[in-house]
Each structure stands twice: as structure tokens, then as C-alpha cells.
Amino acid sequence: MNYKVLITVAFCSIVFFAKAQDNIQTVEVGEGWAKNSVNAVVFRKNSLVSFKNYQFIAYYDADAFVVLGKRKLGQKSWELQKAAFKGNASDAHNCISMMVDGDGYLHLSWDHHNNALRYAVSQKPFSLAMGEKQSMTGRTEQNVTYPEFYRLPNGNLMFLYRNGASGKGNLVMNQYDLKTKKWNTIQENLIDGEGRRNAYWQACLDKQGTIHLSWVWREGADVASNHDMAYARSKDGGKTWETSQGVPYQLPITANNAEYACKIPQKSELINQTSMVADAEGNPYIATYWREANESVPQYHVIYLANKQWQVSNLGFRKTPFSLSGVGTKRIPIARPQILAWSSKQNTLSAMLIFRDAERDDKVSTALCTNLAEGKWILKDISEASVGSWEPTYDTELWQTKGDLHLFVEKVDQADGEGKVNNPPQKVQVLEWKALKKSSK
Template sequence: MNCKKGLITLLFCSLVFLAKAQEKIALLEVGEGWAKNSVNAVIFRKNSLVSYKNYQFIAYYDADAFVVLGKRKQGKSTWELQKTNFKGNASDAHNSISIMIDGDGFLHLSWDHHNNALRYAVSKAPFSLMMGEKQSMTGRTESNVTYPEFYRLPNGNLLFFYRNGASGKGNLVMNQYDLKTKKWSMVQENLIDGEGQRNAYWQACLDSQGTIHLSWVWRESADVASNHDMAYARSKDGGKTWENSKGVAYQLPITAQNAEYACKIPQKSELINQTSMVADAEGNPYIATYWRPANESVPQYHVIYLANQQWQVSNLGFRKTPFSLSGVGTKRIPISRPQILAWSSKKNTLSAMLIFRDAERGDKVSTAITTDLSKGNWQIKDISETSVGSWEPTYDTELWQNKGDLHLFVEKVDQADGEGKVNIPAQKVQVLTWKAVKKIKTKEQNK
């Protein structure tokens, strides 16, 4: 093939893809949110947005650090907003807000946690923004909570994950909410045990069969440079029992000694914690993260995935700028942690999308898409026109699972290194909507 002609064809196909994608992308304005750090836009919010039946809900801190809740009818652009009486220490970027809707339509809210007592409330009625008083869940192991995350099971019950303890010496706790009794029970008080020497920073997902997939990196101290390895476990009975990828049962709690390792990654590899994972229709897990490969200077995005019962690693390899990841607190990092989505595009192939932000690309909302994960050939595109600062991606997981539409929480935020805050005014909270992502074709499919 003539090289010049081939280059022109590639460029044309890429532009066609981008044009078709942009036709399906829109921004919905919600309100104004706290932007002095990244607390509204950290990746471990589960969830910032959530849909159920005909409604979508959102939560964020306003300029005065009060929790604001919102809802809209699907297909409508206007939001009903409710400023709550709940206030958080928004100056600490760990203290994110997480929400979920249970199978009866009640909104569950948890906010403002970094090694402190549980803060949790439920709406007074289904699909209501009016919240009840702050309450306990189980009354056990609730005095030292960090990283609250909700997940909805296929039967409408909820799961709630959180860390009990501190960075470098914490354990993973798991509760379940029962629709019939409207009560929480503790499923695991110490699912992953740091044994007083380390803690697990996890990411989780539920597949279409209700299997819980869990992966994590270990951290040996408060210093992020001590992150290492990627471990894996799954549960097919709502979290009561756990097994590795080959179906071998774990003796609980899971420790550094008995964990299955999907990928061994040394300390001081610029390995980030708390990223994202997803599972395909067959229940195979895919984990997105970043680290610096051995004997290289630039941290790269990677996808760790299970194929034919073997763990594989795909290095996207497109980044060019080195950086060092070390120290304590919330770091100011030139790239965001990545979200991953995956879907079957054609027989025996899997399409995947990473959503991220990178200073190399002007800190815009960016995507990397491949129509065949086994082959790579990632196509990198920006889907926002302006910078989003220190933003990290979170999305409406329920809407994605049910309709294949991608709705991202977007707000331009800033983050001082080592936890501090930046003196900037409140910024617009928006929802970026991208319809029918699973049907969009890349240049490989257009050939």
C-alpha cells in the first residue's frame, strides 16, 4: 500500500469515528459544586450517578461543602435539586459521596469518610430526595470507615464495602441490605486482612449473573510508592464464600499469603490504587490501572484480564511523559485513574474502552477504544473540548448495564499535592451523555 494513501485513509476513518461519536455526546448542566480539590471527582465514588426505573440521581458537595442531591426523569435535561443538612469535610479529597438506589426505589447515601464514624442515611420515600436522619447499619465495626461503596444485586438488595482501619493497616468490611426486612447485616467483617502490616485498595464489579468480582493492590505503608501486585477473588453467593479464578475456595480472610495474583508488580513502580474493573458476558474480569513497566521511565495504562483461564496484560503504551508516584495523602497526578468498560463487538472478540484524563492531552476527558482487546490497536480520542483539571471518571453503572449508554459525572476540579486545597470558585457540575456506545464503530470496523 502507498504509505501516503494509507495515512490519509487512516486519518479519514479516525475523523469519521470521532464525528459519529461526537454526534451522540451531550452535556447536561446540573449545578455548581465544590472544586477546591478533587473530592467531587475521585474515581472511587460508587456511585456519583445512578439510574433506576425512569429516574437518574446525582450527588455532590456544593461550594459550602453541603451534600446536594438531584434527580431527573430519563430523557429530560432539567434537574430537581435538594440541598441536604449533611455537611462534609470537603477539604479532604478522601471524603467522597456515594449513592445507590435499592430495588424498592429508596436512595441510600454515604458521605464524608476518612477514618471516622459511619455517615449513612436513606430517603424517606421511594425516588425522594428528602433524606432521613443519619443512622447506623449493623452497629459493628463502624467507627473507622473509609471508602464507602454501594453495589446493587440483581434481586434489588445492596452491598456496602468499606475499609476499617488506616492506610497500610486496614481490613475490608462488607455489609448487605435486605429489601424484605429493610435491615443491614454484616456479610464479612474482615474479608481481606492486612494483618496489621498492610491494607488492600480494591475495585469491584458485579457481572450479569450477580457474581461479585474483586481485585486489589496491597499497600505496605501510608506511602503510595509501597503499592504492589494485583490480586483477585470472586463470590457467587453474595459475598458469603469466595474463590479464585480457577474456582478454588479461599480460606477467609484473604491475606497476602493465600491471595491469587493476576499480576505481580513490584513496589516503587508508580502503581496506582483504587481504579476500576468490569466483567464480560461470560464472567471474565478486566482490570484497568497504571504503572511503570520494568526498565522503563514512563507509567502506562494497562488492562489485566482473564482469557482461557489465564491472566493476560495489555500495555496501552501511548504515554510519553514520566512522573513519580510517592508520598502520602491525595496526590496531584498528571493523569487520572482509568475507568474501563467492555462489551462484545462481534463473535469471539471483546471491545473495551478506557476513560481517563492526561496532562499530555490538555487534561480533557479522553478515551482509548479497541474493538479487539486481544489485539490491542487502541484508538485515543478526546471527548471534551476543554480541560477538566484534576478530574477522574465516574459513571452511571446501572444505566450502562441496562442500556449501553455512558453517563459521566464531569466537573472541573483542582487538587493540591499531599491533600491541601486550591483557592478557586465553585465550578459547573455536568453530566456527559454518550448514547449507544456499544454500537459505535471504530476505524477497524469501518474498513
């Protein structure tokens, strides 16, 4: 082991944190529903989104109505508008997701857990006034869960969702065309559970427009049946798919023909629906957690592609065991993580996890590694107070364009198995970390 290298990496990480901490501030927005974690679940795509000089935000208020907000980037004051849409906020699956298309129209989807599509578009570009609820394609829209928007480099949108139920659902992918103002189904059954399982996915787009997709399989409703981490990518907007080595997939992708970035057995406390990101060179990184064989404590892991080979970094800092089993939204002592990644001037791969852990008093926490090949992670809390059962979501477009990290933050609490607690509304905030990517180099 090269201890000189490890000492240098650790020193650089500490210096980075010390300098970068000066670039963090918190901006208050309003008050949101806090009786469960529906405003702060990791699979919101997105809770915050920027386009040109504006940033948008969405959340449920104390009465479970959708609240939309807008501000000019760099300003602290928000313009807020309560929409006519109301959701079943008591179910933490029923989050709000949104995206702005290349013409500036806001697209909104909310309140889904195996029910009919709820979707609307703003009446004008950069407006908070939404049109009526409408259909997208009219196909496979009756059992929608986990809606996610992504903006392609040409301004068109992708919309991903599960059609079906836990343990027996398929992944649907629609695309919105700016010229025609219409949605088309690109894939009606991209990942096929074959009626026996379903894929819980996470996705991202890189700067070249490649869609990266990874997922765990679940064999039934019980979260303990999660297993393995599979991967696919598309370089043509979702029409065709290939492995990390460029081998074309025969669609739909199934458990038998999927590429596995990491094999993980069932009953490993493997969580579903976490996050992934790609660096400027198009290398994918996946963040999740599970318990290694013959170990008792679930640990955060980063699965990433380097030199066309899948690698795994075990952060290994946790000390408290827990068991992950049962149905519904679970009360878990750690958050599903978000991951950011970039290449440094020395062509080393750097990554940062954003998470929340009861071992760290449920604060907003980060783990930084400036050289994944060395695997040295430095931990730092970036909030002073507990955020309860919060999970991280951030402005993906602002990160891509400017390297600024804007996190949606609200203190929430989650009762086990889709319950709710009697919490009053809590402050919705945006934690801003300016020039994070730039200051890390």
C-alpha cells in the same frame, strides 16, 4: 504480524469514533465545590445512579453541603435539593457515594476518612428528602473509609468499606435485605492486611450477580509501597469466594493465599483504587497504571481474563515520566482510569478506557480497543476544555441496562498532599454518550 488485521481494527475504531461522536451531549446540573477533587475522585460508587426511569446525582456545593438531584432519563432539567448533611470537603477522601435499592429508596454515605459511619436513607422511594443519619449494623463502624454501594440483581444492596487505616486496614462487606429493611455483615474481614498492610480494592457486579474484586497491596502509608494486583470473585452475594479458576478461598484472604492476576513490584508508580468491569460473559477487566521495569514512564494497563488466562495490555502511548510517592491525595498528571468492556459480534473482546492526562491538556479522553488480542488502541478527546484534576465516574446501572455512558464531569483542582486551592465553584455536568455499547458493534 498480520498488518491487514491491524489496519482493519484501526479503521473500524476510527469509524466508530466518528459515528459515536454524534451521540455525545453535555447537560448542566448546578455548581459544585472545586477547591480540591473530592467531587471527582474515581472511587465514588456512585456519583450518578439510575433506577427505572429516574437518574440521581450527588455532589458537594460551595459550602460543602451535600446536594442531591433527580431527573427523568432523557430530560435535561434537574430537581435539586440541598441536604442537611455537611462534609469535610477539604479532604479529597471524603467523597459522597450512593445507590438506589430495588424498592426505589436512595441510600447515601458521605464524609469518610477513618471516622464514624455517616449513612442515611431517603424518606420515600424516588425522594430526595433524606432521613436522619443512622447506623447500619453497629459493628466496626468507627473507622470507615472508601464507602461503596452496589445493587444486586434481586434489588438488595452491598456496601463495602475499609475498616482501619492506610497500611493496616481490612475490607468489610455488608448486605441490605429489601424484605427486612436491615443490614447484615457478610464479611467483617474479607481481605486481611494482618496488621502489616491493607488492600486498596476495586469491585464490580456482572449481569449474573457475580461480585468481582481486585486489589493492590500497600505496605504502609506511602503510595510507593503499592504492589501486585490480586483477584477474587463471589457467586453467592459475598458469602464464599473463589479464584478465577473456581478454587475456593480459605477466608480471610491474605497476601499469602491471594490469586495474583499480575505481579507488580513496589516503587513501580502503581496507583491504587482504580476500576474494573465485567462483560456479559462475566470476564473481568481491570484498569490501572504503573511503570514497567527498566522504563521511566508510567503507562495505562488493562489486566483481563481471556480463556481462563490472565492477560495484560500496555497502552504505551504516554511519554512523560512522573514519580508516585508520599501520603495523602496526590496531585498527579493523569487520572485513575475507568474501564468499560464488551464482546463484539466476532466474539472479540473490546474495551474503552476513560481518563484525563496533562499530555492531552487535561481533557476528558478515551482509548478504544476493538480487539484486545491485537492490542491496537485509538485515542480520542471527548471534551473541548480542560477538566483540571478530574477523575471519571459514571452511571454503572445505566451502562449495564442500556449501554449508555453518563459521566459525572466537573473541573476541579487538587493540591498535593491533601491541600486545597482557592477555586470558585464550578459547573457540575453530565456528559452523555448514547448507545455507546450498541454503536461499537
